[in-house]
Amino acid sequence: MKKIIAMAAIALACSLSATAQEAKKSTTQTEVAAAQKFLGLDKQKSDILTQLMDYKHKIKEDPKSSDKVKQELPWMLEKKMEGFLSKEEMTKLKGNKELFLQITQ
DSSP states (O other): OHHHHHHHHHHHHHHHHHHHHHHHHHHHHHHHHHHHHHHTOOHHHHHHHHHHHHHHHHHHHOTTSOHHHHHHHHHHHHHHHHHHSOHHHHHHHHHSHHHHHHHHO
16 A cells, blocks of 8 residues: 555656646747747757757756846846857847847846
């Protein structure tokens, strides 16, 4: 009986973890898709942005991340994007304040 309860608890914990990961991936995909559509990003830039958005969500959800790191995250994301997006793409992205805030916040 104890083994059955333990197995049920483990199964429940795994399903909750999988659900949280799927939600994070969905948010990342939505952000990247919006930027890709608005800016017309190629596959390489979309892949880099996907990695950046995954990092953003990891930092925001990590209880061990300091408040200072979380506060500096939007600035850091902007600087990273300036590194792989062209000047024209960054100007266009900053012009769309709603999308820019969605990606950096």
